[in-house]
Amino acid sequence: MRRTIAAASLLFGALGAGSASAHPHVFVDARLEVVADDDGNITALHNVWRFDEFFSSSVILDYDANMDNQLTGEELTDIGDTVRDSLEEYDFYTQITDNGEDIKLARPDVIHADMRDGQLLLFFEAKPEKPIKLKGHLTFGVYDSTMYTAIDFHQDTDLVTIGKAFEACQTLVLRPNPDEVISQNKDALTAAFFNDPTDMSKLFATKLDVTCD
Template sequence: MIRYGYKKALCVSILLITLLFIAPLQGIAHPHLFISTQTEFVLNNGKIQGAYETWIFDRFFSADIIQGYDLNRDGVFSKAETQDVYNNAFINTKNYAYFTFIRQGNERHSPEKVSDFSVRQKDGIASYRFYINLSQYSGDFYFAVYDYTFFCDFRYDEKTPVIFTGASGKTPPTYTIAENRKYPVYYDPFDTADMTTMYDTWKPGLQTFYPREIHITY
């Protein structure tokens, strides 16, 4: 089990993942964990069937994962070590909608489950990779990765935020990434890290966040 010698509990308690380490810190409205994301959309005859998300962590959280779960220190996560990461340092993100949101029209949805989870590390940087089924979405849609509690800072990879793989068909999709100010997200800066409440409408005391969305068009 990972032991922490510093107060990183806000986002660590979300991603790591046991409530044993939650510190009731309040009044802190800035991110405590930084994550770069890449999304690989899988095509079949030009239609998106799903997506592999990759989360690349900052060096501090990476050290926690590597030191806590690469038990034989060989630089590779074995099947058993990967399962430990999944059980103890990933699955709790289900309570936060896997930080993944798909929007068509004015409604946002999140995956109920993910599959094909893996973890790796390179040069001291850890990353997760997992698959989301998107076959139920037809036509244009918006895909976004963010933390609606604002404790984690998800940013799309600057060089390769989106990849398309598979059979592209005659009219492969394209994408743009932009901040959508028509569909904001609201959060309470005084919530603790174990709070999972999503605020659909603004009320006094809430802050406003505008997610950057990947707009998939055909």
């Protein structure tokens, strides 16, 4: 019997916000590419996630069906399919705002999994559920609202835009200062962490900020 449910729960905070301990248990190095066509429409978001070695080793234990201490073929496909099912209710951790409106993602066709140098990698292309034009103020980010998984962009160049339409826009990587966020939102944060921290976690997330005419 495959042990996919337990692994998925640990991996992606499927325990839910109420069960998360307000600090991360899984660590991910990420890259996000926001793609636009020549008409100024956002067409896709490309995600690449590399998981920490400790968690990656636990994934091998759960998904290594033939017990060869490697993940290949159907084992990797199984991981990708499980992740796609598990993360749908979390909007695949990918957050978009279009002039203040939250935009949901359509379900990716596939999530590709690979294991390199002892670390699990996931690759997938996501598309906005509704059309987005490069106009006004948009933000793009990847973070876990339950705070179970820490998703980090080590360099500003890990959040990039692709397409000539972005040449008419100003882009900026925003890295909120935790001390400033806490100082500016002290009362709200105190109440949130005692009740439900999920709405406040976005205040601490790194985002790609795009402003267009």
